[in-house]
Amino acid sequence: MVIIKAGRGRPSRRSIYAAVEQATADLDRIGGLPGPDVAGDIWADIWYEETHNSTAIEGNTLLLKQVQTLLDTGQAVGDKQLAEYLEVRGYADAAEWVYAQASDRETERSGDTPYATISEVREIHRLVVEPTWKVQPPDDLLPGETPGGFRQHNIRAFGGGMTPPDFTEIPALVADWVGMANAAPGGELMEHLARVHAEFERIHPFRDGNGRTGRLVLNLLLVRHGLAPAIIYKKDRPKYLRALDRADHGDYGPLGELFARAVKDCLDRFLLPALGGPHQVLPLSALATRSASVLALRRAAERNALRAIRKPNGWYSTKTWVRTYVRGRPKRRSKGVV
Numbered sequence: 001m002v003i004i005k006a007g008r009g010r011p012s013r014r015s016i017y018a019a020v021e022q023a024t025a026d027l028d029r030i031g032g033l034p035g036p037d038v039a040g041d042i043w044a045d046i047w048y049e050e051t052h053n054s055t056a057i058e059g060n061t062l063l064l065k066q067v068q069t070l071l072d073t074g075q076a077v078g079d080k081q082l083a084e085y086l087e088v089r090g091y092a093d094a095a096e097w098v099y100a101q102a103s104d105r106e107t108e109r110s111g112d113t114p115y116a117t118i119s120e121v122r123e124i125h126r127l128v129v130e131p132t133w134k135v136q137p138p139d140d141l142l143p144g145e146t147p148g149g150f151r152q153h154n155i156r157a158f159g160g161g162m163t164p165p166d167f168t169e170i171p172a173l174v175a176d177w178v179g180m181a182n183a184a185p186g187g188e189l190m191e192h193l194a195r196v197h198a199e200f201e202r203i204h205p206f207r208d209g210n211g212r213t214g215r216l217v218l219n220l221l222l223v224r225h226g227l228a229p230a231i232i233y234k235k236d237r238p239k240y241l242r243a244l245d246r247a248d249h250g251d252y253g254p255l256g257e258l259f260a261r262a263v264k265d266c267l268d269r270f271l272l273p274a275l276g277g278p279h280q281v282l283p284l285s286a287l288a289t290r291s292a293s294v295l296a297l298r299r300a301a302e303r304n305a306l307r308a309i310r311k312p313n314g315w316y317s318t319k320t321w322v323r324t325y326v327r328g329r330p331k332r333r334s335k336g337v338v
Contacts, residue, residue, distance in 0.1 A: 017260050020263050023286075027275070034275065036099050036102065039274070046231070046270050047071070049064070054215050055088055056234040057234055058087075060087050061084060071089075082136070083135070086131040090129060094128045094213075098220045101220060102223040115225070116181045121205075122149075125148050126148035138207055138208050149206075154166055162245075180196055188256060190256035191252040191255075191256035193259060194253075194259060197214055197218050198244055198255060202248060215230075215232060222263065230266065232258070240258060268283075278318065278319045280319070284297045284298055287318075301315045305325060306325040308321065
């Protein structure tokens with residue numbers, strides 16, 4: 001695969017989509033996407049990161065270490081509002097349910113097997129908001145606006161000017177949305193999922209928790225398509241909101257690219273390094289460490305300092321070969337030492 005640049009050295013969107021396909025093929029080569037029942041530690045690391053970042057996008061102030069402690073021990077560390085701990089707990093419970101769907105990766109999907117159903121979307125929302133709503137429900141909840149229940153009132157226009165539809169239209173719109181989510185992509189999968197995600201957020205079917213629910217539904221669709229989940233990091237919130245705005249105006253490319261980058265990052269950070277053994281040939285992006293960046297490894301491979309294999313889509317090496325290279329590098333002299 002030739003990486004096509006899109007100006008100033010930035011890879012083109014098409015090459016990013018191709019990189020996701022190749023990384024997914026690399027994962028399939030070593031066994032495919034595992035379920036939490038056989039790779040619990042890997043999914044736990046994804047779980048911490050996603051729960052922290054997705055709730056932080058909505059304003060939750062717990063640090064990653066506080067999220068880890070809460071999910072591991074049940075102890076609320078720090079001086080935060082109770083609602084913030086309950087938000088994290090609810091999101092984590094919903095994420096666990098979504099990740100469990102990866103266990104069905106091996107099951108052959110027939111043409112009438114849905115990727116998502118209305119009842120599943122309702123269940124994800126229920127899990128997300130129920131812990132918080134039990135002690136601190138939104139103001140002026142109307143009958144039917146329960147966890148998993150659609151909103152029964154209208155919402156003001158968002159900051160970008162987009163106005164969610166009238167609440168009376170929601171059942172029909174969600175039914176149409178499910179049809180879209182289960183339809184054949186008809187093009188680039190990531191942009192299809194971008195359209196599906198943007199439409200969910202435009203409908204805004206619930207009283208609260210639509211952002212968190214929408215990102216979890218996105219990951220439900222990704223794992224059922226055999227792909228890694230996408231973690232949208234807090235630092236990328238402005239980029240994510242801009243991409244959603246572009247999608248609201250019919251341009252799904254920026255959001256599709258953001259999702260593709262997130263999936264590739266999950267493959268490189270969590271799945272490929274953990275599942276590949278010491279002698280498994282992996283892309284350099286999955287072998288980089290704090291002491292050896294992707295750029296440093298590529299340069300070492302190009303000058304034959306790192307044992308590596310050049311493939312059409314880039315350089316590959318193994319954990320053992322990278323370890324040997326790092327150990328054999330000349331140590332830098334400390335300043336003032338002669």
